[in-house]
Amino acid sequence: GQSLEQPSEVTAVEGAIVQINCTYQTSGFYGLSWYQQHDGGAPTFLSYNALDGLEETGRFSSFLSRSDSYGYLLLQELQMKDSASYFCAVRDSPYKLSFGAGTTVTVRA
């Protein structure tokens, strides 16, 4: 089986930096993904890490350490529109994803 842990909630002000950690236990590992979901919307893909290190995409970056079974999503220059839930998801077989419970990020003015 697999388990993923991430914080349930994070609150920060506009312009701040937020780091969402994700630790996982899984029998198979192909990579770690991050998805964003606004209230009432569908999950949308943010990033994927298969190898150790940092991947940067605009204001968002994602990091993976396979030896530590750990990753994080870094949100920089927070904007109000970044208020959403963020899910880490382990690709534990070639085509399957197992999702964490999600972290609700609230951005305050």
Add this chain to the structure above:
Amino acid sequence: DAGVIQSPRHEVTEMGQEVTLRCKPISGHDYLFWYRQTMMRGLELLIYFNNNVPIDDSGMPEDRFSAKMPNASFSTLKIQPSEPRDSAVYFCASRLTSGGNYNEQFFGPGTRLTVL
């Protein structure tokens, strides 16, 4: 491309009734996934197909749930009979095997099911 299309967007039914949810994946995508999302259980994978063939249905909760993919552009998830605990948002997603960003699953807008 229009993205993944799901219908209906909202469904309210009474316990014991049959419910059919529909999904049209993105053209050219050869993997299709059905998920269920609830506050208590989060986002759960129910079943997925490759080239219209069911590959893994271990997430299907009970025999009341069934899914089909008769062709590359259409899939259904059926619940019969429905129960109040089936109330959830059901998402369909699709992805490529290779090429492009094949690590990305594209989600439809979801069907919000309420069973009274």
